[in-house]
Amino acid sequence: MNIEEALRIIDTVLGSKGLNNVQEFVLRQSWQNRSYAKMAAESRYDETYLKYVGFKLWKLLSEAMQQEITKGNLQASVERHARTLAQPVTTPGDPTCSLTDLVPEAESPETLNQANLHVESALSDSATTATIATLEKALSQPQQDWGEAIDVSQFCGRSDEQTQLKHWIVQDRCRLIGVLGMGGIGKSTLSVQVAEQLSQADLNSFDFLIWRSLRNAPPPEELLVDLIQVLSNQQETAVTLPPGVNGRLTRLLHYLRQARCLIILDNLETVFESGERVGRYRKGYEGYGELLRQVGEFRHQSCLLITSREKPKEIALSDGNQSPIRSLLLAGLDIKDGRAMIQQRSMLDAPDVDWQRLVEHYAGNPLALKIVSAAIEDLFDGRISRFLEYMQRQKGALIFDDIRDLLAHQFERLSQTEQEVMYWLAINREFVSLNELQSDLTSTPAKQTLLEALRSLGRRSLIEIKAGHYTQQPVVMEYVTERLVQQVEQEVSLFNISTSISTLFFNHYALIKAQSADYIRATQVRLILTPLIDRLLSNGKPWLEQRLQELLATSRHQPGYAAGNSLNLLRQMSVDLSGYDFSGCYIWQADLQDVTLHRVNFAGADLSRSVFAETFGVAIIVALSPDNMLLATGGNNRTVCLWQIATGQKLFSLSGHTGWICAVIFSPDGKLLASSSMDQTIRLWDTQTGDCLQVLVGHTDVIWSLAFSPDGQWLASGSDDYTIKIWQTATGESVQTLREHTDQVKVVASATLSGRQIFASGSDDCTIKIWDAATGECLDTLPEQPVLVKALAISPHGLLASGGADCQFQLWDLTIGRRLSTSIQCHYPILSLRFNPSGDRMLSAGANESVQIWNVQTGQCLKALSGHSSGVFSADWSRDGQTIAVSEFNSTLKIWNTQTGHCTRILKGHHYAIASVAWSVDGQAIAVGDAAGQIRLWNMATETSVAIGKHDNWVWALDFSPDGKSLASGCFDCTVKLWDLETKQSVILPLPAQMVTCVAFTSSGQYLAVGYYQQGKILIYDRVAKTVAQTLQLEKAGIWSLAISPDDRYLVCSGEDAMVVLWDLQAGKCLYTCEGHISQVHCTAFSPTGNCFATGSYDHRIKLWDRATGDCLTTLMGHAGQVFCVKFSPDGEWLVSGSSDGVIKVWHVETGICKLTLCGHADGVSGIAFNSVLVNAETKLQQLTSGGRDEMLKIWDLSTGECLKTLRACRIYENMNIIGATGLTDAQRLSLQSLGAVEETPI
Template sequence: MIRELELEEALVLVKRLLGRGELNEAQKAVFRGVWSRQSYQEIIDAAAEHGYYYSLGHLKNTGSELWQALGNRLGKRVTKHNLHEVLAHYQQTGNGSGAILRHQDWGDAPDAAVFYGRSEELTTLHHWVTQERCRVVAILGMGGMGKTTLAVRLAKQSQDAFQFVIWRSLLNAPPVEETLKEMLQFLSEQQEVDYPTSLEAQVTRLLHYLRQHRCLLILDNVESILQSGSSAGSYRLGYEEYGLLMQRIAETEHSSSLVITSREKPRDLARLEAVNSPVRSFTLKGLALSESRAIFQSKGCFGIADSELQTVCEHYAGNPLALNMVASGVQELFDGDLAELLPILHEGWLHFEDIQDVLSRQFERLSAAEQDVMYWLAVNREPVSHSELAADVVSVPSKQQLLEALQSLSRRCLIERNEKQWSLQPVVMEYVTQRLIAQACESIRQQQYDWLTQFALLKAQGKDYIRQAQSNLILQPLLECLLSHWGNCKTIEDQLKALLEKQRSAAPLQPGYLAGNVLNLLRQLRADLSGIDCSYLSIWQADLQDVKLHNANFAHAAFAKTVFNRTFGTVLAVVFSPDGEKMATSNANGEIHLWRVSDGQCLLTCQGHTNWVRKIAFSPSGSVLVSASEDRSLRLWDTESGRCLRTLVTDTPSIFYVAAFSPDEQTLVSGGDDAIIRFWDWQRGICLRELRGHSGWVLSGSFSPDGRLVVSSAADETIRLWDAQSGKCLRVLTEHRSWVLPVLFTPDGQRLVSSSLDQTIRLWDVQTGQCLHVLRGHHRWVWCIAVSRDGRLIASGSEDRTIKIWDMEGHCLRTIRGHTEQLWFVSFHPDSQRFASCGEDGTVRIWNVQDGKCLKVIRGYSDCIRSVIFDHSGQRLISGGKDQLIRIWHGPTHQHLYALAGHTGSVLAVSLHPDGRTLASCSEDHTIRLWDIEQQVCLQTLNGHSGGVWSVVFSPDGKTLASGSFDETIRLWDAQTGACLQVIPGYVTKTGLISFSPDGVHLAAASNNRNIHILNLQDSRQSYYLEGHVNWGRTATFSPDGQLLATGGIDETVRLWDLTSRQCIQTLTGHTGWVLATAFSPDGRWLASASCDHTVKLWNIQTGECVRTLEGHRNWVWSIAFSPEGQFLASASEDETIHLWNWRNGETLTTLRSQKLYEGLQLNGATGLTTAQRLSLRTLGAVESVPESQLEPCMSAQVS
């Protein structure tokens, strides 16, 4: 007889089956209700009692998706009627437990192949973690004692006792939040996406997994986060929360183990340690005589007497690293005869208290070239090749001398070699880094620039994660050293700038890193660099991204390996050339950039499109690039010159979302908003064939590798396979439940991969059309996917701001974070070892597939303005935009007054309280902020939404604040206290804006289900929706008398609704792009609408006539607002401007724009910049005397 499961048992089983850490509230409500045999209406009523309001359709869809997901995992159909039986049978037959799956992430754990002795220590530690199940074990000892090697051996020997093993090194001092998130991703099998906001809650979440599974966590080099020069075990400033993490793991009941290695015991563990405590520490002593002998023998030192060896071992405390160095020295200096070393030891010349003694003496014996190499290896912080070092070092005359220095250092056991790369051991790296910082500090204090000319303290063009480590572990400690000397930041700033002046006077344009170091230090110090004079200086490895250089002077500067922001905001697509040497990106400005992959330099910019470029693709030869744009054209570009070869348009203008070449490069396939797939002879500009069958926008299309098939996907939720020769539709795949975005062939042509707004990725068999796997894990729309060239991996990017790497069996291998807003595109490099991503946050990122580390970030800069309103006096305008600021402008004088900072994502909407003083803002960072705009302070931050907040509005009486989010909820807040009063799920998504009726009783919400929801806030039973738009709604605005509602959507129409009859009384047509905003004039006689077509239109409410079209913006118009008296209209745009209009005559009164990032930056005579860089810097405000007409269309980067 099969035992009936209890509800909580069943919930745990379901979460394990679906691989989810937690179900959302709607899923839990449906599951609990159905398990208790409630009807959907009963579930709705029960949820309402707890403050959750669901529509019937929303809950039915939630249930259907849940049963389908369970069915896919169980291999049988699941319904609400057989749920009890299926889960009980699964549990009872043993399938519910299954074999223990072992998951391991060794991070950058070193190879422990060379291992001397330590058998007793290993036995004790193994017993502690496997048998006694100690929660925290600390392996302690001085540097070089072999703690890391022992920890690796312990983990390898103990791994079979644990379901999860994860190794992380703290050598580069990652923030605790980063370490926690990596652990949560791994232990949740990449399912964790929306992390708790507080660190305490994140640790609690980690403990949930430590109780659920036996996990072995290893944190190596913990001393890197401990404070030097203070009481032992104290944490560095900013790293104290690691103590909370260790304390919670130590004090909470679970069967997992945390192993740490450190040179000193963290003070939290010292307090918790006891004989029978689950917290233990083990201090390593020196090696025994036999183990020490093995080290000397490995260096060729044989025939050593026990007494001689004993003397040396006692002198060096049996330290393995010290003995290694000594053995190398004995072999090199005394031909392996240890006896010759003993007189020197007896005379006290080689005093030893710590490994630092040995390192210091070794360092002093090095040649200048060897010391330089050691410094550069410390700067690079990971293994580097000979050629990379040669590119860094300026003081070693030849590559041969560099190689000789490397070989010499290797013989001295100071550096390690691995696969043609060189690196330092952690203890050596720390010593050399400290020496580097001390030398830099002294040079700055003494105003001596020569030494700082030889070494870059930060490599601006290096890998992103290394650049972060250099910032944290070199620049910041150096500034702290200077602060301890001078006592204030202003003196540091003055002294650094004085160094620039000193070099310019004594050695203008001297090659080297001084100016780059100074600029990077000033950036780290957050100093104001406006007006800084860097003329006639060599600017090497300077990171000038997101640095305001207003009126700075870089005239006649020599740039090399310096990084600036680029002139783009939202990046919509990224692809690699077939040879992997170039990368192309497209953006919301209508531009296409080509980049050199090796160093991230922009080679050229293709300009010609006048609207967003959604898709780009290289031809198989890489010589041509095709682009598909919302300006209703396809363009073909020469990838060498950037010249537009041809423009393709349809007879009936259509927005293009699809463009792809055939394998033979002769044919182009396209698709767009007219639901037609077209084949083109692109060289002649002729449309060869039109394929019809889709009933919605065609969003993706591509040829099979052999060119015989074409696959397409569309907003009609289907995928279609076509015969490329005949144009016949061979198969329709219909299992996605929302728009199907990209669909791709695998390289062997046997399978398809698709992603959808239904949050899933699916793998299909091309021959049968069968869905092979459903990949679940993203918690928002999955906008993009890519398949590696070797056919082994899938990358996916989502609205949830994560990238996931999957294998072809549907297993999520890794979840990668870094983007701060939604992903638009991912693309694998041809080597299948790297991939690129781009998104709404204006960045392009290149990642390492193996470890998920970010290798390079290319940052755009945009002051795109998303929202604008007038204050109640009509004298001031308030705007919010992509620069994360809220700006206050004085209308009559057109002056920017001040800005409010605090958001960490784009500011998407602002709303002014009836009191005229309190402002609400909402953002992509998931928060709402309340501000006092007179005092210019943030009053409070409202948290609760789990997605970007796209709309915020005060009720007419000012008591309530409403917000709409991409998390598919509307929230009502107490405007005074900030308390969340109500959560209304299932009505609004990213596309929708909300507004209050003038009496405050109703709330209108535009939605992606084509309906406009009218919510009665006093009686939810009186809520209803308006049907009429044929695609997603975007905006909904009440008329001043509350009798009408104006709505707009991506069907390019404005609709007027009579709210008494609930009927659409007029459909206003004329826009040629999505309608993004609507606004009634204060007297209610006129309606304004803003669109993606760059225009604002004015409509007569009575007649429906378009009385005026306001033209002047160069990109999407996101927001519009009438002044309180109705005389003026303000519009905010993607083109970074606010236009103030006299809307009655169409006159532009003024254009408001914030100061650009590099406004007034002088570049006259500067060298080392590509043409693309110069044009970009000019666009961002830089000035130089060379006219653009004299710049070459393409120029390679010049580097010294």
């Protein structure tokens, strides 16, 4: 018997009680005979607590199976219980179970084993890292997530159907129920009405209730992540879950067994292929069928209810009165209920016979009755009899087969403007404002009559209206969308050069809106663009490409969406657009973020509302304006950017800083933006004009954090110079310098407490201090923290949250100066914390691929905003609590709606800054890793490069194996890859999924040292044994660099706490710690003899250390910026250093004299490597390669200091011509130029 079979037996025995996450974890580990100590080590649970859980578990199982069960006899006891059962788990005729509940025949043993691995991984890496009290408390409280459920406050009728569904769900405990019927018949409203009744306190028997609409056809993988996040109390996310449908279904079924859940999926028909046989799933949506099959077949204690116009075959095959799978076919409303529903919304009145004829004619279809009753009021003076007489005179008018017939009839009666509005509402896919509809329309008459058209459509019941926003019911939206696709298909197919482009739908409507929220744009691609392409490709791809080029030529200088639509279609077809001519075209709503546009001509084009790639590099910090209109970002490109949140348009690129931007913050009134930098200055900017108003000078090191006082009069800054400065905002004067910290100050925060304005500061001295903003008095020093403080936030109620590298945040009550007992685990080093405006919610983010929202009072994770592809540098919460902005390690910005949990906008920064370089062993090639995750090999003979592969983030480290056959790469995407240089294929080494900063081979090539930022550890990986041979652990700081001595005996490493540590690899112990640097030590290197090593620091200094004693031999000063890299020459005579100031210095090791200063890089130098070129039999030329954040690779002659070559990879918009192009802000134009765009007059 395996563990899965045992779990099914135990689930059956326990019934509705089930096992919670912790109990299942203990059970699985005990099944494998693992000790409690080992469980604790793997899960981070306390060993004593796990023993207590085990004690309670064995007692529970003993009572349920009526035999004594212990950890030691667990397997034998469960097997014995299975044999003694009179019936093997199921009972013939029992409608709630079958043999397939125990043995799912469709799954192979291999599939189950893989699923089990995912289960164990999820339990150990995700669910089990939460605090036990939090998890168990969350599991015990019923949770409801209504998604986009509609308002049913005016629900009418269907009492029998409600009773039937509730009986199936509560009494019969059906596992799968389908509510079926034609469009508009009321399936959605009935599902919400029943769910609301079941959610009432006296009826609620569910631990979870989830309602989801499928009208935008989310892929099954995404839906499963959404459901599992809710059911796991946000413990499992897209990051921790297996990637495919099967693995995720395994986890979903786990939760459906563990808790009593009611899940409702509305509009399932959207995932079916239209025009095909009933129940055939769209390509890529077959996972929905597997979801229905497994939920219906496998035993659990939950219920999945779907609504659909089509009956899924998974329900049709097993539907029956004695089955746990049921279906309800909705008929129309009866005469009484139909009349009551209409009279809720109108003043219609008539004799009973007229009401009978009206309701029967439209088969009691609620939507049809709403639409036709509006027409009766408008056109027939509210008299049903006149309407019926008119309909009788129309040929075939009294035939009602489907709601689509009525919609087609109604659509033809609409005015031109009303039809345009209907098409735009279908394109927009969700509630939109009047202003947005106004901007969508192309014709002046339509814009002038828009408000009247909306009122008319509202009266006709063709649109939904809520708080000044407009949308359509799903059945109406589907009908209008299909009508749009059919019309555009016909236009493109029949187009010829004599056709007037201005009359075409193709020119009047955008098929996708590049400026829409990202999830809406993805839906537009799925439901409009892709179906249109599939239909048009029947004539072949070459024909379609040629036809789109003809449409482009005809649309030149014609306002409208034709050119943008053509470009979006070509992009979706993966056509190479290099060299295309779009000059003079109106390129509206084109999504060009990830499109290579080499030599494309946009001269004189109108690029309004199109979206391009951006160049903000790595946005280290983000801030939202108080009015939630603007987003400020700052990062490694030394520029502060201001963005319009609604459109994603860059408004300003604010230049002036000469170092990385470390902090940005808006003043409380939003009129000022403050920024700080590694250049040791603070700048104040006017948010309306982008002008720099003041430059604040006074700090002597990096300024990491800023905070305005609540009234905006003061600005606090925290620096690596160990001080906090208080500045007067109006004058820019430094009025206080606070010096009580004994190490670098990383974070500051502000609040009002008991009428007094305060600042809080967190430092690398592991303390938090509270200051009076006006006087500078230190009011309190909170007890020392266990780790460096990386994030602070203060709530309106005086709670302070602090977080750091120990993967948890602490809460402090500042009114009494004490830490609360709550310590909340986050599973990742915390870099950002924010309270919401009311102070009852907390946002946490850091070195993980999700942002979490917590209930401050209970410590429960309420929501995990997953979907991030890398760790998070910074996050901010808007003043209204509706928006969260996030910056990722991989140059991506995301805007989230906290109400819906949707990511509304993604801004991708294309940045090719070089992060690492390495010469090949034979000296013929240079490997380069960049900020975009790309690894390129440059052939020095041909000066050309080839991309051998990609990571998903900064490639911080590269090293060739001594035999020259392999290349190791380490990345912030938490992987180490080993590349075969002959095949260009890679393998991911089986190492922890944590951010990698450095890699180095030993001289034998058997071992690879890997340094991690997150937990300050180094692993020595054995390539032969394919396992970790040794682990070196620092106490607090993350690792930034390492170097191995030439004899492989010693390893030196450094990190962010200014410490340098030397290890004896043979003994596996720390020999000594070198102290002397006063800031982060970013780089290390051993000399060729191994007698000394060099370190370079953010304190602008380089130090040489004696390897035998650990003494500092000399300190080299001369750089004006942080030292990013150091390297000894092969003969050991010279030491070369590269800095954030863009300068390379060549030092004589023996004397410490700087021989050469090499200038040429426009930004920091992040990587250097040596190569010896044989000039003749006696002479070797020492060449140096340098890679910079300016994306340049330079080759230098060290004998003369001459730059021999400058190499650069092609950028995404290389030689794209934008001369005379309109619709771009100055900031956007600069971004495009930095990505390769040019402004050249066409010849």
